[in-house]
Amino acid sequence: MTxxxxxxxxERTVIPGPFTGxxxxxxxxxxxxxxFFAFCLMFLVAPVLYLVKGAFQNPAGEYTLxxxxxxxxxxxxxxxxxxxxxxxxxxxxxxxxxxxxxxAVILGGLPRWVxxxxxxxxxxxxxxxxxxxxxxxxxxxxxxxxxxxxxxxVFGINLYGVGFNLFSFWGLAVTYLxxxxxxxxxxxxxxxxxxxxxxxxxxxxxxxxxxxxWRMVALPVLTPSVLGCFLLLFANAFGTLATVxxxxxxxxxxxxxxxxxxxxxxxxxxxxxGYAIAFGxxxxxxxxxxxxxxxxARAERWQK
Amino acid sequence: xxxxxxFASALIALVSAAYFLIPLYATFQFSLQMVxxxxxxxxxxxxxxxDTFIATITYxxxxxxxxxxxxxxxxVPTIYWVRLKLPRLRPVIEFxxxxxxxxxxxxxxxxxxxxxxxSSYLPLTMSDQGTNFLLVMGYVVLALPYMxxxxxxxxxxxxxxxxxxxxxxxxxxxxxxxxxxxxxxVRSAIVSGAFLTFSISLGEFVxxxxxxxxxxxxxxxxxxxxxxYEPAALAVMTFGLTWACMxxxxxxxxxxxxxxxxxxxxxxxxxxxxx
Amino acid sequence: MNFLRIAxxxxxxxxxxxxxxxxxxxxxxxxxxxLGPSGCGKTTVLRMVAGFxxxxxxxxxxxxxxxxxxxxxxxxxxxxxxxxxxxxxMNVFDNVAFxxxxxxxxxxxxxxxxxxxxxxxxxxxxxxxYPYQMSGxxxxxxxxxxxxAPRPQVLLLDEPLSALDAKIRVSLREEIRHIQRQLGITTIxxxxxxxxxxxxxxxxxxxxxxxxxxxxxxxxIYNRPATRFVASFVGTLNxxxxxxxxxxxxxxxxxxxxxxxxPIVHRQQGETVSLALRxxxxxxxxxxxxxxxxxxxxxxxxxxxxxxxxxxxxxxxxVSFDTFNGPETRLPAAGEPATLRFAARDLLVLQD
Numbered sequence: 056m057t058x059x060x061x062x063x064x065x066e067r068t069v070i071p072g073p074f075t076g077x078x079x080x081x082x083x084x085x086x087x088x089x090x091f092f093a094f095c096l097m098f099l100v101a102p103v104l105y106l107v108k109g110a111f112q113n114p115a116g117e118y119t120l121x122x123x124x125x126x127x128x129x130x131x132x133x134x135x136x137x138x139x140x141x142x143x144x145x146x147x148x149x150x151x152x153x154x155x156x157x158x159a160v161i162l163g164g165l166p167r168w169v170x171x172x173x174x175x176x177x178x179x180x181x182x183x184x185x186x187x188x189x190x191x192x193x194x195x196x197x198x199x200x201x202x203x204x205x206x207x208x209v210f211g212i213n214l215y216g217v218g219f220n221l222f223s224f225w226g227l228a229v230t231y232l233x234x235x236x237x238x239x240x241x242x243x244x245x246x247x248x249x250x251x252x253x254x255x256x257x258x259x260x261x262x263x264x265x266x267x268x269w270r271m272v273a274l275p276v277l278t279p280s281v282l283g284c285f286l287l288l289f290a291n292a293f294g295t296l297a298t299v300x301x302x303x304x305x306x307x308x309x310x311x312x313x314x315x316x317x318x319x320x321x322x323x324x325x326x327x328x329g330y331a332i333a334f335g336x337x338x339x340x341x342x343x344x345x346x347x348x349x350x351x352a353r354a355e356r357w358q359k
Numbered sequence: 360x361x362x363x364x365x366f367a368s369a370l371i372a373l374v375s376a377a378y379f380l381i382p383l384y385a386t387f388q389f390s391l392q393m394v395x396x397x398x399x400x401x402x403x404x405x406x407x408x409x410d411t412f413i414a415t416i417t418y419x420x421x422x423x424x425x426x427x428x429x430x431x432x433x434x435v436p437t438i439y440w441v442r443l444k445l446p447r448l449r450p451v452i453e454f455x456x457x458x459x460x461x462x463x464x465x466x467x468x469x470x471x472x473x474x475x476x477x478s479s480y481l482p483l484t485m486s487d488q489g490t491n492f493l494l495v496m497g498y499v500v501l502a503l504p505y506m507x508x509x510x511x512x513x514x515x516x517x518x519x520x521x522x523x524x525x526x527x528x529x530x531x532x533x534x535x536x537x538x539x540x541x542x543x544x545v546r547s548a549i550v551s552g553a554f555l556t557f558s559i560s561l562g563e564f565v566x567x568x569x570x571x572x573x574x575x576x577x578x579x580x581x582x583x584x585x586x587x588y589e590p591a592a593l594a595v596m597t598f599g600l601t602w603a604c605m606x607x608x609x610x611x612x613x614x615x616x617x618x619x620x621x622x623x624x625x626x627x628x629x630x631x632x633x634x
Numbered sequence: 635m636n637f638l639r640i641a642x643x644x645x646x647x648x649x650x651x652x653x654x655x656x657x658x659x660x661x662x663x664x665x666x667x668x669l670g671p672s673g674c675g676k677t678t679v680l681r682m683v684a685g686f687x688x689x690x691x692x693x694x695x696x697x698x699x700x701x702x703x704x705x706x707x708x709x710x711x712x713x714x715x716x717x718x719x720x721x722x723x724m725n726v727f728d729n730v731a732f733x734x735x736x737x738x739x740x741x742x743x744x745x746x747x748x749x750x751x752x753x754x755x756x757x758x759x760x761x762x763x764y765p766y767q768m769s770g771x772x773x774x775x776x777x778x779x780x781x782x783a784p785r786p787q788v789l790l791l792d793e794p795l796s797a798l799d800a801k802i803r804v805s806l807r808e809e810i811r812h813i814q815r816q817l818g819i820t821t822i823x824x825x826x827x828x829x830x831x832x833x834x835x836x837x838x839x840x841x842x843x844x845x846x847x848x849x850x851x852x853x854x855i856y857n858r859p860a861t862r863f864v865a866s867f868v869g870t871l872n873x874x875x876x877x878x879x880x881x882x883x884x885x886x887x888x889x890x891x892x893x894x895x896x897p898i899v900h901r902q903q904g905e906t907v908s909l910a911l912r913x914x915x916x917x918x919x920x921x922x923x924x925x926x927x928x929x930x931x932x933x934x935x936x937x938x939x940x941x942x943x944x945x946x947x948x949x950x951x952x953v954s955f956d957t958f959n960g961p962e963t964r965l966p967a968a969g970e971p972a973t974l975r976f977a978a979r980d981l982l983v984l985q986d
Contacts (some may be wrong), residue, residue, distance in 0.1 A: 071444060085438035094433050095455045098496045103462055104472025106970035111471070156375045163368025171370070176379060179605045182558055183598055186579040190594035191382040193583075194389035201385035233382065238377070253719035256686055260706045260713045269885060271732070276722040294463035295578070301583050302416075311465045313567075318469050319567055326473070334464040340461040340561040355768055 076101035103337065109330035122331035131313065131332065138293055138310040139226060139339075146288035152232070153239025154281060160240070161247045169344060174244070177237030184234045189301035192230045196221045222303045235288050242287060244279035246354060276354075283350030286343040293339060310336055369516035384596065385593070390591035411578060419567075419575035423560040426498035427553045433499070434506045435549060439541060442519045456507035459500050464565040467497060471556050472569065497566045502556035509612065513529035513548020551611040557594065562597055637662040637923040638683070638788060642909060643692030643769060645678050652678045656692070663818045665811065667831040670841035671867065676824050679841075680790050684821065685709050708709035712781030712792040712819075716797055718773040720765040726752070726763040726776050726803055751779040754813060772801040778810065782817070788813070791823040795830065805986035807834055828868045834857060840864045862984040871910045871982075878905050885909070888949030890928055895979040908984040915980040916955040918944055918965060924977035932966045948974055 100176055113119045125131070159165065160173045196203045198215060206212040220226050250273055258268040295310035310332065317329040365588035393401040406412050434456075441448050459467070471563045483489030521542065526536040559610050564576035579597075636659035645653040653675040660666055662908060668676035681687045683694060685706025693702045702708055720729050730751050734744045752758045755775040765773055774794055781789060791810070795803040811834040814821050825831050832852045833840050840848045840863075847858040859865035866873075876885035876892070878901045883894035885907060895911075900906045917924065930948035941956040942965060955974065957965060966972045 084440075084444040085448075087435050088445060088452070091433055091437035091452065091455075094496075094499075098469075098471075099455065099458060099462070099500050102467060102474045105472050105474045106466065155371050159365075159368035159371035159375075163372070164365040165368055165372060169372060173375070174972070175605075175609070178609065179598075179602045180379060180604060182555075185562055185563060185602050186576065186583065187594035187597040188563055190579075190583060190590040191386040191598075193589050194594070195382040195385040196376070201388060202381060232378075236378070240733070250715070251719060253715045253717060256684075256706075256722060257713070257715060257719045257780075258732070258736075259686075260684055260709070260711060261736060262707045262710075263732070263736040264707060267736050271736075272721050272723065276721075288572075290461065294465075296463070296465055297580075300564070302581055304584075311463060314465050314469065315569070316566070318472065320467070329469065333469055336463055337461065337464055340463060344461045 078263050106330045106333045107337070109327050112327060112330075114325065116326060120203065120245075122325075122327045123334075124332050125325075125328050126335060131306070131328075134308050134310045134313045135335065137224075137308065141227060141231070141309060142292035144224075145228045145292045146285050148228065149235030149239050149288045150281060150285040153236050153243055153284070154277075156236065157240050157243045157247050161244065162250075170203060173240065177240045180237040180291045181234050181241060184295065186299040186301040188230065188233055189298050192221060192233070192302070197225065209330055221299040222307070227299060227302065227307065230302065231292050231295065235292065239284055240290060242284050243277075243280060246277055246284075249354075250276060279350040279354040283347045283354065286347040286350070290340050290343040290347070293336070293343070365424045383595075386591045386598075388595050390578040390588060390595050393588040398493060402438040403596075406589050406592050408595075415573055415575045415578040418573055419561050419563075422495055422498060422572075422574065423557045424504065426495045426560055427556045429495065429550050430499045430502055430506045430556055431510075431553065434503070434552075435545065437511050438514055439519060439537070442514055443523055444458040453507070453511075457504050464497075464563075465569070468566045468569045470562060471497065478557050485572070490572065494566055494570050494572050494574070496562040497570075497612050498556070500565065501563070502552075502559055503558070503567075505555040507553030507554040510545060513551075517544045523543050551608045554608035554611070558601050558608075561600065590628070637664075639693075639695040639698060640679065640683070641693045641695065643682060643689045643694065644683060645675075645687060646690045652844055653682075653689075656844070656846060658839060658846065658849065660820060660822070662820055665814055665821045665823065665836045666831060666835065667823045667825060667835040667838045668841055669731050669825060669828060669831040669838050671826055672702075673845040674841040676841045680822060681712060681794055683788070684711055684713050684790055686724050700716050710784070710786050711788045711790060712784070712786035714792065714794045715772070715776045716793040718765070718770070718777050718797070719858060720773055720777055723767050724835070725762050725764050726757065726768075729765070729776055729803070730780045730783050732780060737784060747783055748779075751892065753784050754782070754816075755779045755809075769802075770798050774798065774806060775809070778813070782813075782819070785802075787820065789819050789821045791821065793824055795825070796827070797941070803830075810834070825869070840867065842867075859910070859982060860985060862910075865910045865982060865984055870913050870954075872913065872916075872951070872955075873984075874909045874911065874948065874951050874953065874981075875906050876909050878903055880944055887928060890926070890949075892926055892978050892981070893982060894981060896983065897936045898983060900985060910982040910984055911953070911976060911980060912945070913954055913956045916953075916974050916976040918946075918955060918972050918974060919963065924975045924980075926976055926978045930972050932968050932972050932975050933971050934968050935965055946972055946974065 067178070110122050111118055111120065113121060126135075140193065160170050190202075194200055196214070196219075198221075200221070203214050206214055221230070253274055254276075255268055260274055263271065281284060294311065296315060299307055299309055300315070305312055314329060314332050314336070317326075317332065390402045391398045391400065393399060393405065410427055437452065441452050472484060475481055475489070475493060477485055483493045512550060522544070523533075523541055526532070526540045530539070562576050562579060563574070564580060566572075567574035568577045568580070579590070579593060638660040640656060640658040640660075642649065643653060643656045648939060656675070656679055658666075670676045677686060680829055682689050685701070685704060689702060693700055695701065696709070696711075711729065713751060724732070727748055730748045731744050734750065739747075740942055748761075749758065752761060755778060757772060758781070760768065760772065760776075765776075768776070774797075777794070794810070795807055800807065807830055810823075823831070823835065832855070837849060838855045839846050839853055842861075842863045848855060848864045850858075855864065855868055859871075861869060862873075865871045874887055876887045878885055878898055881898050881901070883897045885892055885894060885898070887909070899908055923944055928948050929955075930946040932953065933945040933947055935945070936943045937959075938956075940959055942959055942963065943954050943956050944965060945952060945954045947953075953974075957963060
């Protein structure tokens, strides 16, 4: 049991452990975190590093950049382009709509029960992704979906007649919004709450009207948070697989689907190209998440 | 002076609420239409009558529960130990714990298949037991950020180091301290993380599918391809389950250490929240 | 004519009457403090003057103009908040310039006025700093400069010192008073700290339960508190009950007969009246200050540095008195009998 291991090392030992140079006076205390590091190494770091290393090797094990260059092949470029466009659109709409919703719910002067209702629902909806979400949208906006039928029969609007299709780019974007919008509401709320009422009062008594306050104070203060949240939504959409798969099978070739098929072994024959695709995905996720953390740190600096 | 009614805000909230609720209602209505011309629970009966449904959901529930236990066993002692003895390592632990947020599941499982494949030193994917183990470990990884957040917040609230010193100055052994002082105080944080883990791994598709496990996620996809009404019924049930998990998670996350583990009267306490 | 008139102003939030029939006339250039515990309505009155709250009844008149219903951005009033409320996305210069910018003043004029203001608060060298890079005291000085830059008619200070360290609090309050005198600006200062109010105000309004209990210059507030609340809130007070012997001012404390300096009008003969005595008004050392002596018993003594506080039992009341500490000071120890001497004219007769 880990707890017993953690309890066993003597308390204030100064016997130098093997990592004395790196860990200084820590001594044997590092033994207590060994299980965690072993776990992370085996099931998190090593698998990813294995792929990254593979991305720079050919099947014979020689180092090469061919795999990364092969990412430039038309179908892979198309997949990345499609993924990035879909993620940008769903994150953009999610961020703007979420910001508006957060404003309405938090500062909009609505009855007090509205905010907790939306927050609780968002906590659930932001976790309601994957296959059941796809089913729900098929029942809503599919060819026989409730909204499609009601719009056609009651309002005379034929969605599929005007070019809409649930199993297309915009159909996916609308579906993604179902978890993007609540996620945006949840993560932007602290920033909106961070807008102090006194800033508005200070601006007001200094002669500013509402628009001047929003233009000169509130929006500049919110901007890093909004951009940060946008990047998080982008990463969130970029990694989404199950929803697309359940809606469109393998027809809609976003990057995760391409990789999924590659792993199932029915499209590409070169595993090292698969490694390169995985590397590309991790890179995009890493960049957007890092920028999110940087922007969030910048925004929190103001919230003191 | 009465403030004017906030029309713009009300419109935004209404449109959003419609967007959120219509798919739920549509799914629910659709799930009742299995028998032509009448409302019935036939789709739900069909789902529960299916042996595959029972088998896959049992499999996923067991996998999730094992993942919760392993996750708690790894995360809780580590955070405790780091806060107590190795505060300088905390940023490293935090970074590793949040890493799964930037590694898409499809990449992670790809790595597993290659690293633990047939030509590996540890060919886990070659046996059923090994693959099951790999799936559970994958769920532990996917839930790691949430488990870490929840337990770390829980320990931050009670100031672990001072509490440990206080217990030891009163003569308690380290093991006794952990069992009787620390654990009861972070129990609700662990439970809160556990519900989140559960809701993530129950319907998980990518890992289960690529590791070829008989789990609930791949079953859902199969149903989506083969049937019309059962998927809607499954979506409604999954949403209800997600709702229950989140409600329980929030309840435990907001619970103060020391309050009753099971609420005396859950209904009356919910009423007490109103301002 | 008065510069700022607050006439019979009331404010209710639902069934909660926060301010009740509040009246105050303020002269141009006056420094007024609203003093009272939290929840007494002082901040609500200030916020009504600022225009953040609308009175439920009554009028506010500034310089001959009724501003009761005027939006705050049109009132030309400056305000400093408890938590600084500097705009976090702007540096010091832009914060101070904000009011001038929204008023659409030319750039050159803004720059000149801002540097004048920064000179006033001695922070010219920090014009490029952002709020999070400054200490609380510096931020509050910038907030003061920002409020003053558009040349407001009235300056409102809402507990501006309570978020600061004790030492900075004293130096900043002196600086505020200095700047206020220099500019001659009419100022309302809200505080719950009686020492702050006593030290910098021209007049003090002591508020309690939404009403002004007493309005007066600091010395009067301290020396002649009108109500038991004012007496106990402003400084430490010893309360002693006495029995009225006759209404010309003769009372009995324990077994001792004392003649008060003023007649008692609100109590009949034989009734009980509350008297108050400041801790510094009594003497235990027998230096014969005063004309009245009461026997008592020492309960405890506390050494506080420059003074020694002695707690004693006098006619069944627990009271405490301060004696200046000196090399010659000899005080009775706990358990010993002692004689409390004071001047009968220092006894305050409380109205309620």
